[in-house]
Amino acid sequence: MWGTYENYYRWLDLNYKSPGDMRLLFGLVPAYPVFMFLGICLVILVTVIQMNKRKIPLRELEIGILIVVPIGIIGGTFFGKVFLPNYQSWSNFYKVFFFWQPGMSFFGALLLGSAAGFGWFYKRSKVTQISMWVYLDLILVNVLLGHALGRWGNLYNQEILGNPINYDSISWMPNFIKQRLFYLPNISNIRNINDIDEKLPDGWWLMISSNVNWGQNWVVYEMVEGNLIPTSRTLTDIMQEEIVFRQPIFLIEGIGNIILWIVITFGVRNINRISNFKNNPWTLSPEGFPCIFNPKYKSISENKLKDWYTLAPIKYKRIKKVSEEGNEYEITMSLKSVWNKAYYWTEPDYESNKKLFSQIEEWKNDLYNATLKYQNDKKQFNIKLEKMKIEFNKKYKFTKRNSQEELKMQYKNNITLEKQKIKEKQIEFKNKFSFSERYLGVNPFGKELEKANNPNGFIVTRCGVSAGSYILGYGILRTILETQRQATEYMIPNHVVANFLVLSLIIIIGMFIIVMTQFVIPYKWREIGWLYEKTY
Numbered sequence: 001m002w003g004t005y006e007n008y009y010r011w012l013d014l015n016y017k018s019p020g021d022m023r024l025l026f027g028l029v030p031a032y033p034v035f036m037f038l039g040i041c042l043v044i045l046v047t048v049i050q051m052n053k054r055k056i057p058l059r060e061l062e063i064g065i066l067i068v069v070p071i072g073i074i075g076g077t078f079f080g081k082v083f084l085p086n087y088q089s090w091s092n093f094y095k096v097f098f099f100w101q102p103g104m105s106f107f108g109a110l111l112l113g114s115a116a117g118f119g120w121f122y123k124r125s126k127v128t129q130i131s132m133w134v135y136l137d138l139i140l141v142n143v144l145l146g147h148a149l150g151r152w153g154n155l156y157n158q159e160i161l162g163n164p165i166n167y168d169s170i171s172w173m174p175n176f177i178k179q180r181l182f183y184l185p186n187i188s189n190i191r192n193i194n195d196i197d198e199k200l201p202d203g204w205w206l207m208i209s210s211n212v213n214w215g216q217n218w219v220v221y222e223m224v225e226g227n228l229i230p231t232s233r234t235l236t237d238i239m240q241e242e243i244v245f246r247q248p249i250f251l252i253e254g255i256g257n258i259i260l261w262i263v264i265t266f267g268v269r270n271i272n273r274i275s276n277f278k279n280n281p282w283t284l285s286p287e288g289f290p291c292i293f294n295p296k297y298k299s300i301s302e303n304k305l306k307d308w309y310t311l312a313p314i315k316y317k318r319i320k321k322v323s324e325e326g327n328e329y330e331i332t333m334s335l336k337s338v339w340n341k342a343y344y345w346t347e348p349d350y351e352s353n354k355k356l357f358s359q360i361e362e363w364k365n366d367l368y369n370a371t372l373k374y375q376n377d378k379k380q381f382n383i384k385l386e387k388m389k390i391e392f393n394k395k396y397k398f399t400k401r402n403s404q405e406e407l408k409m410q411y412k413n414n415i416t417l418e419k420q421k422i423k424e425k426q427i428e429f430k431n432k433f434s435f436s437e438r439y440l441g442v443n444p445f446g447k448e449l450e451k452a453n454n455p456n457g458f459i460v461t462r463c464g465v466s467a468g469s470y471i472l473g474y475g476i477l478r479t480i481l482e483t484q485r486q487a488t489e490y491m492i493p494n495h496v497v498a499n500f501l502v503l504s505l506i507i508i509i510g511m512f513i514i515v516m517t518q519f520v521i522p523y524k525w526r527e528i529g530w531l532y533e534k535t536y
Contacts, residue, residue, distance in 0.1 A: 005185060006239040035153030036104070039146030040069060046142045056531070060124045060135070067120050072113025073099050079108025083493045106147060107491050107502075114140070130531040133464030133517060140467045141264050144474070148257040154250040155180055162247030162484035170245060177251070182243050253481055260473045268469050272343075272460045273335050281342035284456060289342065291333045299330035310345040311535065343458055344534045353452045357528055360445045367433055374429045381422045388414060436524075446523045453536055463532050464517030472510025479503045 002008040044065060051058060077099035121135040154160035158180045170178055282294035288306040290297040299319055307314075316331040333341070350357075392411045399407050436442035443449065454460070482490060482503065490499040522532075529536050 002243060004240050004242055006236075008179075008243065033099075033153075035150045035156075036073075039148075039150035042149055043139070043142045043146035046145055047139050050138050050142070054138075056130060056134070056138070057128065060121065060128060060130075061139075064117060064120050064135075064139075068113045068117045071116040072109040075112025076104040076106065076109030078105075079111070080105035083495070105491065106150075107506075110143070125530075129527070129529055131463055133462075133467065133521075134531055136467040137269075137463055137465075141261060141470045144257040144261040144264075144470065148254040148261075151250040151254040151257075155248075158182065158184060160250040160253070160485070160489060162249040162252075162481075164244050165247050167245050170248070173248075177248065178245075181245050181248055183246070185238050185241075247484060249481055249484055253477065256477045256481075257474070260470070260477065264466050264469050264473070269461055269466055272458060273339055275459045279457060279459070281338055281456075281458075289333060289338045290331065291335060291338050293335070293338075299332040301328070301330050305331065309347065310341060311347060312340070312345050314341045314345070342456075343454070343460060346534075348453050348536070356445065356448055356452055360443065360449070360528060363444065367437065370429055370432060371438070374425060377422060377425050381418060384418060385415065388418075442524045443526060446526045449526045449528065449536070450522050453534070460533055462518045462522050464521065465514050468510050468513030468517060470510070471513060472507055475503055475506035475510055479507070 044061075047061065048058060051061060074097065078096050081096040081098075081103040117139065118132065118136075122132045125132045125135070151160065155177065161181060161183065170181060173181075280293070282289040282291060282297075285306055286294060286296040287300060287304060288308075290300040290305070292298055299321070314333070315337050316333055318329050318331055321328050321330050388411065392407070396404060396407060430438075434442070434444075437444060451457075478491070479500070482499065487494050487496060490496070491502060492499045526532070526536065
């Protein structure tokens with residue numbers, strides 16, 4: 001290929017005869033803003049398609065974009081630069097918000113963007129009656145596609161590369177990838193050493209010259225532990241070094257993101273279609289679900305089909321059957337249509353569940369009224385104590401000294417009596433409603449509600465599991481790839497222990513979300529009429 005950096009720049013046909021051309025020479029025009037914009041657009045596009053498919057209004061998403069995207073960009077540029085040496089001085093700190101400059105942290109963008117999105121969609125869920133976890137599933141998982149696209153910006157910036165490899169191992173790749181699988185020399189230039197206003201990271205070369213002509217009177221320094229050390233090296237020495245090719249981490253991560261998106265979107269979300277081996281729809285009602293998995297009815301005549309009302313029409317496929325009596329048509333179903341009819345599009349029997357719904361509404365009203373009454377009792381208690389104190393002070397001034405102790409004792413007894421009364425009311429309130437019901441919003445009828453809407457006990461992937469799978473899956477992928485990166489390109493640059501501790505925490509959070517959303521939240525926080533896996 002080129003062999004040396006000098007040959008590479010000749011191949012680029014760049015004119016670098018003067019120090020003023022150093023920016024072009026040692027850094028190509030940044031491509032990450034373009035790919036970042038395209039990645040955001042891709043996430044929005046796929047999310048809109050999925051939300052339309054589920055008939056979810058887009059109003060919340062439209063406003064959410066205006067909130068999440070700017071905050072995410074601020075988080076990305078802040079966390080991407082704040083750990084770098086040249087941004088840690090107070091004179092340059094404001095530059096951590098220059099998102100158009102290199103240094104964007106995906107995790108920083110994800111952290112602040114997700115926090116903003118969580119707050120917005122949680123607030124709006126009270127109005128739309130769509131679970132916040134539904135929004136997170138539909139938006140967060142699609143970030144994988146935008147991230148995969150954004151990684152191509154790292155290719156054109158020649159960053160996010162792995163350990164050194166032999167050129168022969170990448171010779172099969174297209175030229176537009178091969179020609180960028182190495183790091184450019186870390187070189188900066190100034191006219192005067194006193195012009196240094198930023199602390200360069202270790203390993204950088206600094207060339208200082210008072211002559212405007214290229215290559216004349218250059219003094220080359222190396223940055224070591226924050227100090228400039230003069231060297232005997234020349235620019236020619238640096239430029240004639242052999243190019244070291246590296247693993248295409250950006251490409252591996254991009255492909256890994258796409259695979260993870262496919263696994264979550266088509267695998268995790270549809271695991272019930274293959275996990276209900278014994279308790280499946282065609283076993284419970286053979287005439288209702290003719291399909292290739294139904295041992296009794298691969299297809300069935302329309303007059304024998306057992307059908308019922310669903311929230312949306314079920315799609316059936318007509319097939320021709322040839323018999324001795326002539327041609328006739330029967331209908332069959334895809335696996336997707338089977339589960340839509342059996343679970344997702346099936347409405348609960350409101351008449352049989354009317355008693356449960358009324359119990360839930362009655363409990364909510366009791367909790368609301370009891371809470372108001374208890375808060376009012378506490379308010380009246382404080383008012384009464386204040387009045388008793390004022391009255392005591394008035395009497396105390398005009399009471400004879402030998403009777404003051406008796407008055408004090410009477411006042412203390414009255415206070416104790418009032419405290420005992422409010423304590424009894426508090427105990428009564430706590431006995432009637434548990435801590436989780438009072439402060440965490442737990443629905444004590446959650447199990448009954450879940451059973452009413454899934455009477456057959458089908459195994460289903462709950463809303464929120466996809467979001468948790470994204471956090472868990474990407475945390476694992478990033479941890480593996482992080483072992484192949486340079487320390488300067490870690491999530492927390494140059495902090496090995498902190499970097500892997502945070503990645504471990506991300507993996508734990510992903511596992512926690514999966515467990516909670518699959519096995520706990522459906523039985524504790526369900527509400528009537530809300531959209532979860534299906535509308536209640």
